Amino acid sequence: MSEFVLKYADPRGEMHQQVAEAGSERELRDRFSQQGFLIYSIKPRREIAGMAIGGGKKKINLEKFLIFNQQFVTLIRAGLPILKALDLLSERLTDAKLAPHIKAVREEVRNGSLLSDAFARQAVFPPIYVTSVLAGEKSGALGEVLDRFITYQKLALAVRKKLILSLVYPSLLLVLVACLMVFLITFVVPKFAELYSSMSAQLPAATQILIAVGTTARNYILFGFVGLVLAVVAFRFWAKTEKGEERIDRWRLHTPIVGEIWIKYQVAQFARVLGTLLVGGIPLLQALDTASSSLGTRLLKNSLAEAGQRVKEGQALSGSLQKTGIFPGLSIDMIEVGESTGALPQMLASVAEFYEDDVNTRMTATLSLIEPAIMLTMGAFVTFVLVALYLPIFSLADTLK
Numbered sequence: 001m002s003e004f005v006l007k008y009a010d011p012r013g014e015m016h017q018q019v020a021e022a023g024s025e026r027e028l029r030d031r032f033s034q035q036g037f038l039i040y041s042i043k044p045r046r047e048i049a050g051m052a053i054g055g056g057k058k059k060i061n062l063e064k065f066l067i068f069n070q071q072f073v074t075l076i077r078a079g080l081p082i083l084k085a086l087d088l089l090s091e092r093l094t095d096a097k098l099a100p101h102i103k104a105v106r107e108e109v110r111n112g113s114l115l116s117d118a119f120a121r122q123a124v125f126p127p128i129y130v131t132s133v134l135a136g137e138k139s140g141a142l143g144e145v146l147d148r149f150i151t152y153q154k155l156a157l158a159v160r161k162k163l164i165l166s167l168v169y170p171s172l173l174l175v176l177v178a179c180l181m182v183f184l185i186t187f188v189v190p191k192f193a194e195l196y197s198s199m200s201a202q203l204p205a206a207t208q209i210l211i212a213v214g215t216t217a218r219n220y221i222l223f224g225f226v227g228l229v230l231a232v233v234a235f236r237f238w239a240k241t242e243k244g245e246e247r248i249d250r251w252r253l254h255t256p257i258v259g260e261i262w263i264k265y266q267v268a269q270f271a272r273v274l275g276t277l278l279v280g281g282i283p284l285l286q287a288l289d290t291a292s293s294s295l296g297t298r299l300l301k302n303s304l305a306e307a308g309q310r311v312k313e314g315q316a317l318s319g320s321l322q323k324t325g326i327f328p329g330l331s332i333d334m335i336e337v338g339e340s341t342g343a344l345p346q347m348l349a350s351v352a353e354f355y356e357d358d359v360n361t362r363m364t365a366t367l368s369l370i371e372p373a374i375m376l377t378m379g380a381f382v383t384f385v386l387v388a389l390y391l392p393i394f395s396l397a398d399t400l401k
Contacts, residue, residue, distance in 0.1 A: 004028055009038040009286050026112060038138070038283075041120045041130070060124050064095045066153050068102065073146045082142075083109050101125070115142075128152070128273050131290040135280040145280050152276045156269065159356050163265070166363050170370050177378045184385050186221055189214025192389045206388040242298060249299035253326070261362050266300050267331050268355035275348030285312060300326065317344070331355070 006020050006028065022028035025042050032039055068089060075085035086106040093099040101122045108118035116134035119125050132149045136142030193211040196203060203211070217224070238244040253259045273294050277287035285308060292304035303324035310320035318336035321327045331351050338347025 005043050006032065006039070007041045008032055009283055011036050025117070038286075042117060043121060060098050060101065061095055062153065062157060064098055065125070066150060066157070068093065068098065069146055069150050069153075073143050073150065077143050082115055127290045127293045128277065131277060131282055131286070132280055135277070135282050138281070148276055148280060152272060156272065159268070159360075162360060163363060166367055170367055170374065173371065173374050177374060180378065181381060184382070185214050186218045189385070189389065190218050196392055203392050204388070206384075207392055210385065210388045245298035246302065249297050253299065257366055261359055261366070263326065264328065264355045264362075265359045266295060266297055267327060268352045268359065270295060270300070270304070271331070271348040271355070272352035275345045275352065278345040278348070284317065
């Protein structure tokens with residue numbers, strides 16, 4: 001007998017997870033399916049332990065995974081069996097990260113596993129994808145469900161690309177400004193310090209301060225660089241802990257301007273995922289669990305877990321989300337309207353579209369202000385350095401006259 005970690009939903013839609021013994025995965029699936037449970041995933045217990053010891057979770061290229069799904073849906077709709085479609089695609093994939101996992105999925109399906117379980121066992125595919133495949137298997141409309149996932153993934157990638165591209169120029173500008181400041185402080189200023197030391201000139205206070213900072217920085221620049229690297233490494237390790245992730249999320253949330261943009265982006269992503277799952281026929285509690293696991297923020301995951309518990313107790317989704325104190329008021333009102341009219345999936349799609357547009361507008365406006373601020377800061381710093389360095393020369397010229 002082997003031990004399996006079983007995740008399933010009961011007839012009321014409540015999620016459960018337990019360790020069960022069975023001779024095989026299929027035997028355990030049949031046993032719980034006959035009792036009326038909706039099986040979400042079955043994984044060998046030793047595999048779960050290995051994943052915990054193994055460390056960080058691997059990532060796949062979502063754009064190439066999207067292309068795979070477009071080809072997969074096309075083959076299925078052409079009448080090919082799932083196994084034959086996987087055979088054709090797995091041998092033609094060129095992505096070194098994705099190909100081994102698709103081949104592993106093909107072998108699992110060939111050995112009798114369900115497609116959703118085969119994808120879930122790889123532990124690299126998005127939770128929304130695994131849940132969507134599960135819904136497609138249960139409803140017999142795998143092609144339609146995967147089409148909805150492809151549409152969602154295209155929208156999510158488009159929003160993410162737009163955000164990344166808008167941040168490229170300001171980030172590059174900040175790096176160049178930092179390099180310029182380090183060059184002036186550690187190279188130019190010490191050269192002038194040697195000049196003024198040989199002339200025994202009386203230096204203004206601003207020049208003395210600048211020279212003191214420059215000579216100190218040059219003497220300890222190596223130690224400073226090593227210290228900075230160690231600090232960054234230590235911060236990254238701390239940021240990966242549960243407490244560190246939640247603390248950083250709270251800092252983001254309370255940061256002026258940035259915090260509002262960040263939470264709206266997360267709400268848009270959550271609404272998009274939840275709406276997609278509900279349209280696919282996934283029960284609300286299971287959809288909430290999957291939507292929260294697809295988010296990259298610990299604070300929101302914990303808040304959604306609390307909201308899910310309230311929904312399980314019979315409270316409305318809108319009221320449960322409002323009690324978290326994180327979701328914007330407008331999103332709560334829109335979700336409440338969706339619940340009362342029976343059009344929650346459509347309203348969640350509207351929430352996602354509204355906040356995606358709002359995030360794009362606010363990002364554009366904020367970056368249009370940040371770029372001039374960076375340039376002004378750089379100009380003020382360079383001006384101060386030049387004035388402080390050349391002021392003694394002007395004083396000496398006046399003395400010689």
